[in-house]
Amino acid sequence: MATNADIRAALEKKTLWLATWMIHHANAIRPKGQIKVGGHQASSASMNAILNALYFDVLRPEDRVAVKPHASPVFHAIQYLLGNQSRQQLEGFRAFGGAQPYPSRTKDQDDVDFSTGSVGMGVAMTAFASLTQDYLAAHGWLDRAKGRMIALVGDAELDEGNIYEALLEGAKHDLRNCWWIIDYNRQSLDGVVSDGLNARFRDIFTACGWEVIELKYGSKLQAAFEQPGGAKLRDWIDGCENALYSALCFKGGAAWRARLEIDFAGNNDVLALIASYEDAALGELMGNLAGHDAALLAATMHAVEHDRPICFICYTVKGHGLPLAGHKDNHAGIMTAAQIETLRQAHGIAEGAEWDRFSGMDLPEKKLSDFLRAVPFNQSGLRRYTAPAIEADQRIAPRAKPVLSTQEAFGQILAAIAQDAPALAERIVTTSPDVSVSTNLGPWINKTGLFAKAERTDVFREEQIASVQKWQRHMAGRHVELGIAENNLFTFLGALGLSHSLFGARLLPVGTLYDPFICRGLDALNYACYQDARFMLAATPSGVSLSHEGGAHQSISTPLIGMAQDGLATFEPAFADELATIMHWGFDYMQRDGSGTQEEKNWLRDERGGAVYLRLSTVPLEQIDRPIDAEFEAGVIDGGYWLRPPEPGSRAAIAYTGVVAPEAIAAAGLLSETMRGIGVLAVTSADRLNAGWQAAERARQRGDVGACSRVETLLSALPRDAGLVTVTDGHPVALSWLGGVYGHRTKSLGVEHFGQAGKVEDLYHHHGLDRNAIMHAARALCFGGDGRYLQPLAC
Template sequence: MPLTKPEATDVRPIVDPAELETITDLYDRVQWLSSWTIHHANNIRESRDGLKVGGHQASSASLAAIMCALYFGVLQPEDRVAVKPHASPVFHAIQYLFGKQTRDQLERFRALGGAQSYPSRTKDIDDVDFSTGSVGLGVAMTAFASMVQDHLIDRGLVSADKAGRMIALMGDAELDEGNIYEALIEGYKHNLRNCWWVIDYNRQSLDSITSDRMFTRFTDIFETTGWKVINIKYGKKQQAAFKRPGGIALRDWIDACPNTLYSALTYKGGAAWRDRLMADIGSKRGVKKLLDGYSDDALQTLMTNLGGHDIELLLETFRSIDSDQPHCFICYTVKGYGLPFQGHKDNHSGLMNPSQMAELQAQMGVPEGREWEPFAGMEDKAAHLENFLKKVPFNQPATRRHDAPTLKLEDALEPVTGKQSTQVAFGKIMNALGKGTSPLADRIITTSPDVTVSTNLGGWVNQRGIYSRDLMEDVFKAEKVVSPQIWQGHGKGQHMELGIAENNLFLALAAMGLSGSLFGERLIPVGTLYDPFINRGLDALNYACYQDARFMLVATPSGLTLAPEGGAHQSIHTPVIGMAQDKLVYFEPAYTDELAAIMAWGFDYMQQPDGSSIYLRLSTRALAQPERDGDAWQADLLKGAYWEHTPEEGAELAIIYTGAVAPEANAALQEILEDVPGAGLMAVPSPDLLHKDWSESVRSLGRDGVRRESHIGRLLSGLSPNAGIVTVIDGAPTTLSWIGGVKGHRTMPLGVDEFGQSGDIDDLYDRYRIGTDAILDACASVFTAR
């Protein structure tokens, strides 16, 4: 257990002995309930499929004391916590004692409709602040939530005296996740504050004991990025032992002991500790006498009395923090603490067997048949404990989830005329919003990972400024150096500039998109990035959507259409990601009037209870804009598709396209109309909405005996049953290929399913067979095959 000597700390507040006894009693009950919940799911609840349910008893036990100290004695209602995924049972047990979780939910832990395996904002009924699951993301999320809180405070939307601490309870193995260090760097840039990361340093990962080498570096890493690091290593029993003769030698042995050996001895128990200590340091002055003063059981208690299990020490340490500097607490713990398999390297997914559980039940004094009662066997203390819980600050009747008012877009978004790309049109629409004074525009916050200008957000930033806690002068402007960009930073700026790390982008969007619920003040986040690099942050994007955060993701440029950039920047399968990702609606407009209508709809949809986030896949290709006959087409557009050229009744052929290939699809139609006069051309600006609607109609079959027609079904109903369909997109052909299954039409899907290369648009469209000639060839194939 290598570690430099602990730093001297400020005088810590004394913990009232009566309060300490109460929280210790609650800790015992939390340990029992979390272990019992997992045991019940695996050994008592009926199992129809025979699968192991799991639940991580060991990982829960290592964090239980830390969580009890925080929830019962430190946290305030405005604090927000991301709980280590594998400590979910501890969280649910604490919420159960608070009266915010039900017995039914605990009995159905990891079953349909029950308490979730990992804390979930959207699926758990208790008060989850941040979902966790994919390790590292919940940790970094707290940093961005703190930045969002500062943004709201600096804009005068939230009172500074209501600032809460954004706290992550993390496993030490999460420190292997790279996104944590990306977040540390970004936090340093933005002068992060009011953020705590509490590390459950049990030194065991899923597969093995963690490396000794890294620990001494963690303090350096955190301090380099502006954090205060506090090591909570020795419990009070150990500290007292160190003051006795032989104690210094014992402490030095602990500091030098490898993690693997310490874990193995923890599992083996007091006699093993004694043998090893006597072999290694028994000859040193005072050591034998010191060890003789402990029975084997007492020696085991002493050697496992690490700081992360000492509730008094934890309360003192957490309560001593009186600054808003970010703090990292490295809490030494034992994985599986207090359970039969504590310290064993294989205990991560281990479960107590029935006899071990019965022994724990007897030890905890829980009568058989009353396992779910909060204070069974503690009747003499029950009234006091219930009264204490009612007065815990974190359990006060405060609103921790807010309903922020919906913001309306007062004026329609005007499409950009002339030959334009959707990427440029997006920038012009945002620039116009920035010049306006609508309440919605005032709550927009944009962000981008170092591609603000190249994704056409520069005009918006010029209008609204960059968010910075410190005033940041545009030196180029002050020095009269000509530049179209005005990079002025101030506390009311509405653009948060990020480094080139896509994980940070999606975590920032997640925090911004939850601002209404977390802080009571809604933001309308708009984030931009290059479309192919959605893949680099895909885990974080999925995490943001899982939390039901609301934002508009604008990805541009996209596809082969980017031409000279080559395969590294030409996205292929992002449309499929957009369709497959839950809580995200994907659009790929070809024209600027489509884009304007989609953005106006999207800003509203993002705020609706049954809404979601929006993904716009835009292009750099400038297209001539169509002349429209009225705006009736917009209603169909916002259902996913509309007939750009309506086919005749019983038509034998239709071309269906998405996005930048609109000119090729139109050109092919014009040639086809000479031979197939009734052919139609369908624009699909949202394959996602279209597919979701059709999928719902399929799922509804047999549900109530009524067949509900989908939007795409209605659009295709005028075609001949023998008609052929050609679909085309600058992306994965599977994006549209499913349309043939709606009515059973023969379908030829065109698209891109291999890495692109550099070239011009005509050459690449011809090479990858999505140009006009390819569309005509496909039309001939499906038409002649009738």
């Protein structure tokens, strides 16, 4: 009679076959393009038993897993057996519309918890997902059991520095319910990793407060160690270099025998132990490391009775169960057709039945089906939760000052939300990498407090030391202060911004950092957006306008990053009323789920929603006293509006974005003394103007001849023979494309080189952003060298 142990063993063989066949089919059977498809058969095999132990035994529905990128074929195979993945998807592995090369929340059909692919990112994500879970529980918003956030990690993946940044942050915030399971196969992409890393890992994790559990030997090896000579054999394995062990695993049982007989010459107990195994059995014994013993792994994990973070170091052989096992070049290796045929026969797979769920499993189909239906992990079905939207329609009017920077306005708007919109404020959680005060989060924190699992008073206030900051820490606090690590900021924003889907409770995360240091966390920002996480990012100060800090703190490329980053709507307002309008819209935009009818009525894909990036400045600007009506708000949100419309026959217009507004306005005023009808275009979002233009172009190509984007409507007011000057405190390419909309002659001003310290006026002059430079550019566009107007360009 088949036992659960028999079923689990059969499933382990089945998932190894399916993962291996999936990759072979993609590379050798399915028609493919000009380059190889790939698929990492050895890396998948390395984690097969670990994934089987988890998904068929240990995991509960509330647990979440970040699967090692190169183990995705095994993951897809397991989901196929559980009924969460289709055969069509497996057959389309690494093809358009098929199962993804690396698990993807947004592109895979099966139940992916965390996207992986950029190594190290999914690992850190589990730590911040656990912190998010604790935040929700502390505020009373988690209506289900706490789950374990689990990362399956390649040992070479632990070279990624962001993992250690996350470890330190977890130690500061009392990380709980987090497991990292290391596939310690001692191989990387290009060879064999250094010896002794297990001890390094153990020391690092222990220092950060983790329990470390080393799983080195499988049950067969453990039984062998109990035999005469077994202790000596264990000592030999413990002292064996990684490269030699891998090489012998590849060569097989006969090679093991030859080497061990040499090294144990004269030791009759060990020689007798070795002689008791045939070559094949000896090879199997020496490859019986704990990471390939699913029953042992499951029993060890079931025995855990606490919620402290745990690092499991699971010894494995890369390519275990395949002819590639142990070879140092096996990372991208693909088995030959002959090798696949041998594997097929060994697994009892009939020709033509390669994809059948239960082919090759010599067990009653009903037993298998009943077992899979009862798997604890799969009892809740797909675990993509939803959460009601938070009402974000209330308009907040913070106390306005006649002269104000957008950074200061940002802080005032958040503080006003905390005061006047409690339902919205309740779900806003802010976070910052040790720059909360210098990014103007201080007023918000004073009103809402810092989040901490244990209440801590502000010692400075108790000691009656004057301070404008009230650093009260308690469980109801709504700001999480991070250390100086931008990767952690973006990874945490990614976790917080998926709370509605992961945990069924909605948060509205707002993160702040200095704009130039977006580049330090760019991989994590891209990762958060790839997950479709929803958050608001206020990056400030920005540009060379942060004048006295010098080039190391002055951002140039970030406007281009904002435009290029998918899933991120980028804005650069100049005035407080623009910012208030954008933030009001942004809290709604962050909550859109894309489930409605997808229409390109405004060409901005707004039905889907996404994250929001605000590029702000510390330079105070004189504010404009004007009514905030629907037309103004639509212009700000869609990307731009005419601050001063061009007159008929106008020869030039100035388009600016952000903090350089006064320079553009002043230049237009001066030019008006000699040139009629100079237009001034306020660009609040080059990103959205460009996205709308591109979308309208695609619509016209599909036959919608009446499609017209916001930027086309705006620039249609400017005569075709007029010149266009663009100016931005960033790379000039961010706005230079405006000339391509209708073919206006364009001169783009911006920053192309590292900045330096100095007064704002000096740096604007140095980089050609000041009013005189703008005037010169406009005149150069409109007049020839002999002082005559330039003729319109020929069509």
